[in-house]
Amino acid sequence: MNIKYLPGDATSPSVHPALIAHVVNDRGIWGRGFAAALSDRYPTAKVEYRRWANGFAALSIDCKRGVFKPGVVQYVPLDDVVIANMVAMRGVYGVGNPQPLD
Numbered sequence: 001m002n003i004k005y006l007p008g009d010a011t012s013p014s015v016h017p018a019l020i021a022h023v024v025n026d027r028g029i030w031g032r033g034f035a036a037a038l039s040d041r042y043p044t045a046k047v048e049y050r051r052w053a054n055g056f057a058a059l060s061i062d063c064k065r066g067v068f069k070p071g072v073v074q075y076v077p078l079d080d081v082v083i084a085n086m087v088a089m090r091g092v093y094g095v096g097n098p099q100p101l102d
Contacts, residue, residue, distance in 0.1 A: 010034070011041045016080040025089035026069055028053025038083065045083040048076045052085070 008014055011034075022038060022045070025031070030039065030046050039046035052074050074085040 011037050018081045019084055021084050023088045024085045026087050042078055042083060044078055045076050049085050
């Protein structure tokens with residue numbers, strides 16, 4: 001299988017169904033940049049991530065109550081797009097944490 005790179009807006013896939021991979025932190029903080037653009041187009045992705053981070057059952061198809069740590073993924077199905085919130089950061093970038101990606 002080959003990877004096909006397509007130019008364009010990552011929040012608006014040109015093929016459907018689509019999976020949008022999104023790296024998130026283990027603190028429940030929905031950041032700026034891509035996260036902000038993603039939540040502008042798919043507000044449910046942010047809502048479900050925060051619910052998951054706070055220990056609530058989510059609409060996603062593969063996250064369990066209380067399991068919120070690096071290495072786990074929350075799949076949020078939204079019509080013909082699925083957002084994959086992948087916990088891969090310990091905390092957020094800043095002073096004292098220059099490389100949160102784990």
